[in-house]
Amino acid sequence: MFRSGKLIPVVAYCGLVWASGCALAQGYPAKAIRVVVPFAPGGATDITGRTLGAKMSDALKQTIVVENRTGGGGIIGADIVAKAPADGYTVLLATPAETAILPHMQKLPYNPLKDFAPVSLATASPLILVVHPSLPVKSVKELIALIKARPGQMGYGSAGNGGVHHLAAEQLKVAFKLDLVHVPYKGVGAVIPDLIGGHIPMTFSSMPPSMPYVKTGRLRALAVTSTRRSSAAPDVPTMIEAGVPGFVATNWFAYFVPAGTPGTIVGTLNAEINRTLKLEDVKSKLVELGLDTLGTTPEELGKFVREESEKFAKLIKLAGVKITD
Secondary structure (H helix, E strand, O other), X not given: OOOOOOOOOOOOOHHHOOHHHHHHHOOOOOOOEEEEEOOOOOOHHHXXXXXXXXXXXXXXXXXXXXXXXXXXXXXXXXXHHHOOOXXXXXXXXXXXXXXXXXXXXXXXXXXXXXXXXXXXXXXXXXXXXXXXXXOOOOOHHHHHHHXXXXXXXXXXXXXXXXXXXXXXXXXXXXXXXXXXXXEEOOOHHHHHXXXXXXXXXXXXXXXXXXXXXXXXXXXEEEEEOOOOOOOOOOOOOEOOOOOOOOOOOEEEEEEEEEXXXXXXXXXXXXXXXXXXXXXXXHHHHHHHOOOEEOOOOHHHHHHHHHHHHHHHHHHHHHHOOOOOO
């Protein structure tokens, strides 16, 4: 995914920024750092932010406050960070939705490639297709047959318009010509309670918020969207194994700061995020929940986001995905 070699610089380091910026970076951090998670508590973005934040607070000797700012499929939280002072005290923990997908679906109040400076790609996870246990299906093929038998009567929950969860379900709809209703929420953490309560029958979920309920039988897992089975759910087949050729979807979570943030501050955050991702207790907790720990340079993340943006633009056009209320 990430290749060494010459990359286009995305973040200017201290020697390339104004002297005032370098002065600002000295003594950083001198106060609490706010990490904006643009989705509801309980989702994979939130879990990543809180797991890393607790360890980073200890090392940086400053409180890291995780702030959930929901709405607009991640747009509201992202816009808050885009317009925040470029001083390293407001950080965005983003997903593909607000950085690489929604720009191709609607006009945004910010430009994800110009208004953010990338810091590090933190974690990634396949999605998992889960249904309420009362649904009379135990495989993807049975689910498809049931949806076809009930055209327009079944819905699926998603973490919001334009998210990977939304696009995954739309891929399935296109592949099998399904009449399935989209029900967008303000994050996976808001979807799962409704799914457990039987208010919606199915969703493509990030693995961390759904795996505890799969293990206790309160949700039934039908497939994961990776090319290989997940170590967090080894008994659950891939979508490809379940009879959907080429079906792969990955959700990722990355740190960004407002554009113009001094390079030394970006470097401090990058080093601390990457150090924390290597801690055994952090890795084991995240892997158990289905999250792969990554860690990149700012330049690698910048290049990756541009590539993801191009990929999703093609997928959205092919699938004809639309924003729903």
